[in-house]
Amino acid sequence: MQIPASLERLVEEFSRFPGIGRKTAQRLAFRVLSYSPDEARNFAEAIVRVKEQIRPCSSCFVFTDNDPCNICSSNSRERTQLCVVEQANNILPIEKSGIFHGLYHVLNGSISPLDGIGPEQLTVAQLKQRIQNEQIEELILATNPTVQGEATALFLQHEFENQVTRITRLARGLPAGGDLDYVDDVTLSEAFSGRQPF
Amino acid sequence: MQIPASLERLVEEFSRFPGIGRKTAQRLAFRVLSYSPDEARNFAEAIVRVKEQIRPCSSCFVFTDNDPCNICSSNSRERTQLCVVEQANNILPIEKSGIFHGLYHVLNGSISPLDGIGPEQLTVAQLKQRIQNEQIEELILATNPTVQGEATALFLQHEFENQVTRITRLARGLPAGGDLDYVDDVTLSEAFSGRQPF
Numbered sequence: 111m112q113i114p115a116s117l118e119r120l121v122e123e124f125s126r127f128p129g130i131g132r133k134t135a136q137r138l139a140f141r142v143l144s145y146s147p148d149e150a151r152n153f154a155e156a157i158v159r160v161k162e163q164i165r166p167c168s169s170c171f172v173f174t175d176n177d178p179c180n181i182c183s184s185n186s187r188e189r190t191q192l193c194v195v196e197q198a199n200n201i202l203p204i205e206k207s208g209i210f211h212g213l214y215h216v217l218n219g220s221i222s223p224l225d226g227i228g229p230e231q232l233t234v235a236q237l238k239q240r241i242q243n244e245q246i247e248e249l250i251l252a253t254n255p256t257v258q259g260e261a262t263a264l265f266l267q268h269e270f271e272n273q274v275t276r277i278t279r280l281a282r283g284l285p286a287g288g289d290l291d292y293v294d295d296v297t298l299s300e301a302f303s304g305r306q307p308f
Numbered sequence: 309m310q311i312p313a314s315l316e317r318l319v320e321e322f323s324r325f326p327g328i329g330r331k332t333a334q335r336l337a338f339r340v341l342s343y344s345p346d347e348a349r350n351f352a353e354a355i356v357r358v359k360e361q362i363r364p365c366s367s368c369f370v371f372t373d374n375d376p377c378n379i380c381s382s383n384s385r386e387r388t389q390l391c392v393v394e395q396a397n398n399i400l401p402i403e404k405s406g407i408f409h410g411l412y413h414v415l416n417g418s419i420s421p422l423d424g425i426g427p428e429q430l431t432v433a434q435l436k437q438r439i440q441n442e443q444i445e446e447l448i449l450a451t452n453p454t455v456q457g458e459a460t461a462l463f464l465q466h467e468f469e470n471q472v473t474r475i476t477r478l479a480r481g482l483p484a485g486g487d488l489d490y491v492d493d494v495t496l497s498e499a500f501s502g503r504q505p506f
Contacts, residue, residue, distance in 0.1 A: 113400070114373035116361040120354040127336050138325050140397045142355055143362055143371055150359040154352035156318045157340055161348040163314040164341055173341055175312035199338045202311070 117143070166198070169240070171216035171233050173198045181214060188212040190247040194237065194266065196220045196254055204252070212250070215240065220258040221265055229265065237266075241273050251279040315341070364396070367438070369414035369431050371396045379412060386410045388445040392435065392464065394418050394452055402450070410448070413438065418456040419463055427463065435464075439471050449477040 113121065117139055124135035142150060166172065167179035174180065181187060191212025195201055198216045217232040229235075240246065251266055253259035267277050282300035284293060293301075311319065315337055322333035340348060364370065365377035372378065379385060389410025393399055396414045415430040427433075438444065449464055451457035465475050480498035482491060491499075 112378065114362055114371065116354070116357045116373065117371065120358045123351045123354045127339055129332070129335070134327070136397060136400065137327070139358065140371070140395070141325055142358055143396075145359065147359050150355050153321045154355040156314070156321045157348050157352040157355075159314045160318045160337065160340055161343065161345050164312055173312065173315065173338070175314065180310065197338070198341075199334060202334065 166216070170214045171198065171218060171236070172201060172214055186211075190245055191250060192240070192244075192246045192248070193250040193252050195252050196259060196262070200252065200254075210250075212248075217253075217262065220253060220256075220262040222258045222261075229269075232262075234266070234269070238269070238273075241270060246274055248276040248278060249274045251277065253279075255282065364414070368412045369396065369416060369434070370399060370412055384409075388443055389448060390438070390442075390444045390446070391448040391450050393450050394457060394460070398450065398452075408448075410446075415451075415460065418451060418454075418460040420456045420459075427467075430460075432464070432467070436467075436471075439468060444472055446474040446476060447472045449475065451477075453480060 112118075120139040120142060121132070121135045124130055124138045125132055127135075130138070142153070145153070163175050164173050165175075165177060167174045167177055167182055169178045169182045172179050172181065176183070188211045191210070192215055193201075193204065193210055193212055194215045194217060195204075196217050196219060198218075201214050201216070204210050215233065215237050217234070217237075219227055219232050221228060221232070241249070249266070249270060251263040253263045263279055271277060281304060282297070283304055284290070284297065284301045290298075310316075318337040318340060319330070319333045322328055322336045323330055325333075328336070340351070343351070361373050362371050363373075363375060365372045365375055365380055367376045367380045370377050370379065374381070386409045389408070390413055391399075391402065391408055391410055392413045392415060393402075394415050394417060396416075399412050399414070402408050402412075413431065413435050415432070415435075417425055417430050419426060419430070439447070447464070447468060449461040451461045461477055469475060479502060480495070481502055482488070482495065482499045488496075
């Protein structure tokens with residue numbers, strides 16, 4: 111059996127998402143088939159609306175419906191701390207934890223020479239400008255603990271070490287609730303080398 | 309930070325899909341944000357189109373853009389064999405395998421008294437009619453190997469045993485490429501009780 115063309119097209123749309131394979135995409139598309147016409151219209155409208163209404167903040171590049179975003183324009187945030195993340199969605203867990211009250215800067219990716227992504231493809235120039243114009247005292251590098259994330263953090267540290275008093279990065283070690291039995295070698299060696307007085 | 313309203317709405321739309329949790333929904337919604345306006349419009353359009361163009365086949369209830377569907381209207385199919393499945397997408401792996409050349413009947417679910425789903429909520433009445441009107445010689449029950457799927461198969465067997473010459477169900481046993489170490493008790497006991505001469 112051929113899948114009907116319009117169904118196949120929707121399956122392909124879902125397949126484009128990262129982490130969604132052909133089978134999951136089929137499952138999602140079949141689910142849409144069981145929607146009422148109203149439900150399908152609402153879903154389609156939500157997609158169009160989000161593109162119309164959401165823009166990256168011109169200062170920090172977080173997605174927002176106001177510009178500058180709520181965080182950049184807030185006067186209850188600590189404006190001397192700047193937390194650098196790879197992607198806009200990375201700020202959600204940080205905001206949810208409530209541990210950080212400073213400002214953000216979204217790089218829109220990480221340095222990855224093999225994919226042709228260097229500092230020019232990221233918002234590094236804009237970060238440089240913010241460091242020059244704003245009273246940043248601490249740059250917190252919160253890139254992902256991956257090869258690309260580390261490379262990006264290292265690059266930013268070299269780039270800005272003479273322009274910011276303090277550059278830090280998030281601690282590495284055992285995740286809360288983890289089990290020593292299942293911890294990988296790299297995490298374990300970072301937990302040892304970063305051990306703290308008890 | 310509050311997620312902007314229109315973004316939150318899209319996250320909720322994605323969360324409605326089975327197997328998609330809040331975090332995955334956020335990831336998908338953020339992905340849509342990175343689409344070009346054209347890409348977003350295409351995606352939205354694919355959703356609306358699928359509802360406009362795809363209907364269940366009036367005979368077998370497979371989703372189709374023609375009625376009756378390609379399988380029901382084909383003259384190269386074995387019209388004496390009827391394979392009963394729970395959902396329309398269940399026929400995709402069967403068709404892909406090329407092992408079956410008969411007709412299908414989609415129940416649109418399985419019997420599940422706790423969810424208020426009995427034979428009346430499924431296409432059992434239409435199946436009965438097909439058995440009366442068409443020259444069905446074998447009813448192949450291909451419901452899922454779950455409690456509800458089994459209950460549904462059992463019900464159909466009782467319902468139609470006097471009306472169809474032969475009612476079969478798909479074999480149970482070890483899945484190809486599986487590993488005895490990881491096989492569950494039920495599968496293993498079914499593999500033993502259904503063992504065949506070598």
